[in-house]
Amino acid sequence: MAQAKKKAAAKKPAASKTVTKATKKSVAKKPAAKKVVAKARKAPRTAVKKGASNKGPSNATLKSLHLKMLRIRRFEERAGKLMEDGKVPGALHLYVGQEAVASGVMQHLSNEDWITSTHRGHGHLVAKGGEFKPMFAELFGRSTGYCNGKGGSMHISNMDLGMLGANGIVGGGPPIAMGAAFSNQFKGNKNVSIAFFGDGASNEGSVHEAANMAALYKLPCVFVCENNGYGEYTPQSGHQAIVDVADRASGYGMPGVICDGMDVMAVYEAAGEAIERARSGGGPTLLECKTYRYYDHVGIRGMGLTYRTDEEVEAWKKKDAINSFEKRLIQLGVMSRKQLDDLDAKIGEELEEAIVYASDSPYPTPGQLLEDVYYVKGA
Amino acid sequence: MSEAKKPEPRVLPYVLAINEGIRTVLREQDDSFIAGEDVAAAGSVYGYCGGLLDEFGSRRVIDTPISEKGIMGLGVGASATGCRPIIDLMFMDFLGECMDEVANQMAKMRFMFGGKATLPVTVLTMGGAGGGMAAQHSQSLEAWLAHLPGMKVVMPSDAYDAKGMIISACRDDNPVFVVLNKQSLAMSMEVPEESYEVPIGEAIVRKQGTDLTIVAFGRMVHEALDAAEQLKEVGLNVEVIDARSVQPFDTATVVTSIKKTHRALIVHEAVKFGGIGGEITAQIQEEAFDYLDAPIMRVAAPFSPVPFSPALEKLYIPNAAGIVAKVKETLEL
Missing domain, CATH: 3.40.50.920 (Rossmann fold)
Known part of the structure; x- marks a missing residue:
């Protein structure tokens, strides 16, 4: 036992090394937001294009990216508070810190495109267009929730938005995303599917099998690894011998790309290339986004923990995706501080309204318990 | 017509009845395909996919890697998004390789999503001892599957039921496991040429x-x-x-x-x-x-x-x- 602890302690410097590296990368790349912060790995089948487009994103796109991130941040903060206050049953895995990833990827998707999410799934759903009212209702276990209160945080989903569910099983999503991509290829449409998963899930056999099959069949699928440095409470150095999950891409025969997951423009550009490649028949990409969760694996408390240092958390918070992007929006004259504050207040109001709506919503009736276990014709 | 001689009853072994069941489904349902290990070029290790590749082509008869999690995930993802996949799990014993996809995803998705997802996926698999295949290729694990709310499980005992149950399973909008038996492959009986269903849930x-x-x-x-x-x-x-x-x-x-x-x-x-x-x-x-x-x-x-x-x-x-x-x-x- 003591030996194990010693071993874990010995591995800490390696974890912080990852942080430094990512920080360095982002600082170096920040001035050139337009230029892709993506680094092409071995691309045996498809070369990674440099630069998704010649012209930069429109102001509307910039605003939309920001709105997605802010909506996720505020939703998650509020949801976490409700969990701490004992208002939400069960466990919430919160996305605070990682907002740039979901937002940058989802900016390229329509409701016809599918995503599979993780147990940390609220952010993906918000970015895919999820509304606060049915989301809170779902977290509260009410019948007005997206899943009639029967899925909860870990299974929240919306088929109309192309969201194939958060998933309580680490590594549960990628095989399903691969299947959805197969479906798109089978039907001959141009839709893509995105498999979100973490560095922890990257060690699951299911992810490996899904990636191999997606590459084999050249499916319109993008594997987005949100490397937040931890598999639950175990640092990356304690769960895999590599630093870059994207290194595994060449083993599948797909391009591997690394981007700064704390920089929404970097994610936007890198995801844009990967998604475009998938749409145009170029097959899958493994896109690794280096990111960080500010909160704990479950719930809010993110500081004063035994498995990571407060200094590490503070270092990542300095790179906060929303803060830096807001500064940029002001600099570019896209939005003023006042506009940003007003928007924040508006989101706050919407959240409170949604919480009231959810609290006032009825619980599922006893009769709903056995509903939808099976599809029943005419039911 | 009235003078026509009554045709001789057509006798078919279990293995060919399975083939005819799959063939019927692929003819009737454009959104169906069959995917599994060695189902296309080899026609399945049992022979029941023989000729399918020739008739339906590689878009609808798909050889997969030996990756049961991936194959079952393919069935989950494709069925939830508008296809009607037939997934072939070569031996029922291989459930151990894909039980998460079967138990936690396939069986539960509809319920977890509040009834908003429909998974019309059929899994064909092979159980039973008697061939000297030992402990990992001979089990009868239907109880594992029957324990899962959301899953349907059928066990056709003869050729007639094998064909009819495959057709019923593929027309059902729920995940259905059709558990076949490898010692029954050569058992023959009269099997109608036309398409027919054997109801699921009726003894x-x-x-x-x-x-x-x-x-x-x-x-x-x-x-x-x-x-x-x-x-x-x-x-x-x-x-x-x-x-x-x-x-x-x-x-x-x-x-x-x-x-x-x-x-x-x-x-x-x-x-x-x-x-x-x-x-x-x-x-x-x-x-x-x-x-x-x-x-x-x-x-x-x-x-x-x-x-x-x-x-x-x-x-x-x-x-x-x-x-x-x-x-x-x-x-x-």
């Missing part, structure tokens, strides 16, 4: 009787029918029910029979402990206790992995002789 009385009801699953139906013939010779008239569907299970047909015979024997090839027979026994007691004149008995495999040695494997698999002995014991003869 069938294969032989009428008055003295005792045998409820049998899959290939064990034939052992039970053999046993019934032998028992006739000693003046016993037992009823044989082919359960056909494990989940949902047709309790009503069984209870009706027991109200007539007052005795029950459950026969399955899976090990007795935790097997589906325990569940059926409990259901009978809950619904027909007052009609019983004897304890409900079971004939099933002993609690051991399937042995390799032919000498032991023969001992392991329940058979007609064992059923005869158990019936006599139940009737205190």
Whole structure:
């Protein structure tokens, strides 16, 4: 036992090394937001294009990216508070810190495109267009929730938005995303599917099998690894011998790309290339986004923990995706501080309204318990 | 037309009936495809996918890597997004490789999503001992699947049912496992050429009787029918029910029979402990206790992995002789 602890302690410097590296990368790349912060790995089948487009994103796109991130941040903060206050049953895995990833990827998707999410799934759903009212209702276990209160945080989903569910099983999503991509290829449409998963899930056999099959069949699928440095409470150095999950891409025969997951423009550009490649028949990409969760694996408390240092958390918070992007929006004259504050207040109001709506919503009736276990014709 | 000679009944082995079932589905449903290990070029290790690649092409008959998590995930993802996949799981024993996709994703997705997802996926798989395939290629694990709310599980005992149940399963908008039996592949009988369904969730009385009801699953139906013939010779008239569907299970047909015979024997090839027979026994007691004149008995495999040695494997698999002995014991003869 003591030996194990010693071993874990010995591995800490390696974890912080990852942080430094990512920080360095982002600082170096920040001035050139337009230029892709993506680094092409071995691309045996498809070369990674440099630069998704010649012209930069429109102001509307910039605003939309920001709105997605802010909506996720505020939703998650509020949801976490409700969990701490004992208002939400069960466990919430919160996305605070990682907002740039979901937002940058989802900016390229329509409701016809599918995503599979993780147990940390609220952010993906918000970015895919999820509304606060049915989301809170779902977290509260009410019948007005997206899943009639029967899925909860870990299974929240919306088929109309192309969201194939958060998933309580680490590594549960990628095989399903691969299947959805197969479906798109089978039907001959141009839709893509995105498999979100973490560095922890990257060690699951299911992810490996899904990636191999997606590459084999050249499916319109993008594997987005949100490397937040931890598999639950175990640092990356304690769960895999590599630093870059994207290194595994060449083993599948797909391009591997690394981007700064704390920089929404970097994610936007890198995801844009990967998604475009998938749409145009170029097959899958493994896109690794280096990111960080500010909160704990479950719930809010993110500081004063035994498995990571407060200094590490503070270092990542300095790179906060929303803060830096807001500064940029002001600099570019896209939005003023006042506009940003007003928007924040508006989101706050919407959240409170949604919480009231959810609290006032009825619980599922006893009769709903056995509903939808099976599809029943005419039911 | 009226003068036309009645055509000779067409006899087909189980293996070709499976083929015809799949073929019928692929002809009828444009959004169906079959994917699995060695189903295309090799026509499946059992031969039941023979000719499918030629007729339907590689878009709809797909060889996969040996990746059961991936294959089952393909079935989940593709069915949830508008296809009607047929997934081939070469041996039922390989469930261990993909139980998350089966148990946590496929079976539960509809419920977890509040009824907003529909998964019309059929999984064909092969169970049963008797071929000297030993402990990892011979199991009968239908109880694992029947324990999953959201999953349907059928066990066609003959060629007619194999074809009809595959068609029913593929028309069903739920995940359905069709558990086939490798010792039945060569068993032949009359199988209609046209498309037909065998209803899921309905047992069938294969032989009428008055003295005792045998409820049998899959290939064990034939052992039970053999046993019934032998028992006739000693003046016993037992009823044989082919359960056909494990989940949902047709309790009503069984209870009706027991109200007539007052005795029950459950026969399955899976090990007795935790097997589906325990569940059926409990259901009978809950619904027909007052009609019983004897304890409900079971004939099933002993609690051991399937042995390799032919000498032991023969001992392991329940058979007609064992059923005869158990019936006599139940009737205190």
